[in-house]
Amino acid sequence: xxxxxxxxxxxxxxxxxxxxxxxxxxxxxxxxxxxxxxxxxxxxxxxxxxxxxxxxxxxxxxxxxxxxxxxxxxxxxxxxxxxxxxxxxxxxxxxxxxxxxxxxxxxxxxxxxxxxxxxxxxxxxxxxxxxxxxxxxxxxxxxxxxxxxxxxxxxxxxxxxxxxxxxxxxxxxxxxxxxxxxxxxxxxxxxxxxxxxxxxxxxxxxxxxxxxxxxxxxxxxxxxxxxxxxxxxxxxxxxxxxxxxxxxxxxxxxxxxxxxxxxxxxxxxxxxxxxxxxxxxxxxxxxxxxx
Numbered sequence: 001x002x003x004x005x006x007x008x009x010x011x012x013x014x015x016x017x018x019x020x021x022x023x024x025x026x027x028x029x030x031x032x033x034x035x036x037x038x039x040x041x042x043x044x045x046x047x048x049x050x051x052x053x054x055x056x057x058x059x060x061x062x063x064x065x066x067x068x069x070x071x072x073x074x075x076x077x078x079x080x081x082x083x084x085x086x087x088x089x090x091x092x093x094x095x096x097x098x099x100x101x102x103x104x105x106x107x108x109x110x111x112x113x114x115x116x117x118x119x120x121x122x123x124x125x126x127x128x129x130x131x132x133x134x135x136x137x138x139x140x141x142x143x144x145x146x147x148x149x150x151x152x153x154x155x156x157x158x159x160x161x162x163x164x165x166x167x168x169x170x171x172x173x174x175x176x177x178x179x180x181x182x183x184x185x186x187x188x189x190x191x192x193x194x195x196x197x198x199x200x201x202x203x204x205x206x207x208x209x210x211x212x213x214x215x216x217x218x219x220x221x222x223x224x225x226x227x228x229x230x231x232x233x234x235x236x237x238x239x240x241x242x243x244x245x246x247x248x249x250x251x252x253x254x255x256x257x258x259x260x261x262x263x264x265x266x267x268x269x270x271x272x273x274x275x276x277x278x279x280x281x282x283x284x285x286x287x288x289x290x291x
Contacts, residue, residue, distance in 0.1 A: 029067040031291055036060045036255055038284035043087055043140070044265035044274035051269030053276035057084040072109040072128060078102070083140075091141015098140040106132035108154055108164065120158070128154040130166050143177040150190075161197040161205070168192055172216060179220050185264075186217030203241055205251075208233030216264050223272040225264035232257045234286055248290055255284040 041056040048054060064077045083097035108130045112119040119126050134148040152168035168190045175182040190213040197206045213228040233256055240250030258281050261267055265274035
């Protein structure tokens, strides 16, 4: 079993242990297993000789849990990403496609629920504080081992579903195989929108997130990083209910991701620049099972 697979198994086991007590203490909980696939992913520095982007196919399997408890919500998502040979393991042409595990944990404390006061104000449903952690590992030539702490205030908007707007501080580090010790980037800001909105009485939902992240100083190789834009959104059909099954169990739909200056790498060609591979516009198909 290779390193990303072992880590995926460990993170999956940890997630199950973390999810179980949350579900038991929850006011509500939703756990889902999903698969999505696209053929136009890209990676920084994975370019043709002229610097143009190489399109990469990826299959992504995810375990997701969202839980509401007395004082707020928690969100756990673990992606296992399998690339094709255009993003090879070890960064060596001809090797099987690289594997990556990316885990996200967030908790948002609702200040109105904590204080017992109604903080509703016009289109604002409430105010909160969000904190969390990102972890990843990948077995490509760079061999990322990202660790990132997240904290900041959140506005919860009044919509049919949810829409949260957050201003966050990121404390990020990495320890790729090319450097001797873990490197800490300059702490930097991010502005994030997360949403899950029902579309009228139709069996459709519009879900996703959008992030704008400021530059994080110089990277571990001395190159200046760039501001980053990342949008991922999907339109999902409740196919199970149309087939006479339980509502919101089997969902199918389409997804779109746009990622500019991925992980702060500059989309430009030249020395220490990531080339066109640092930006991707990726349509996907997606299937989810909720249990």
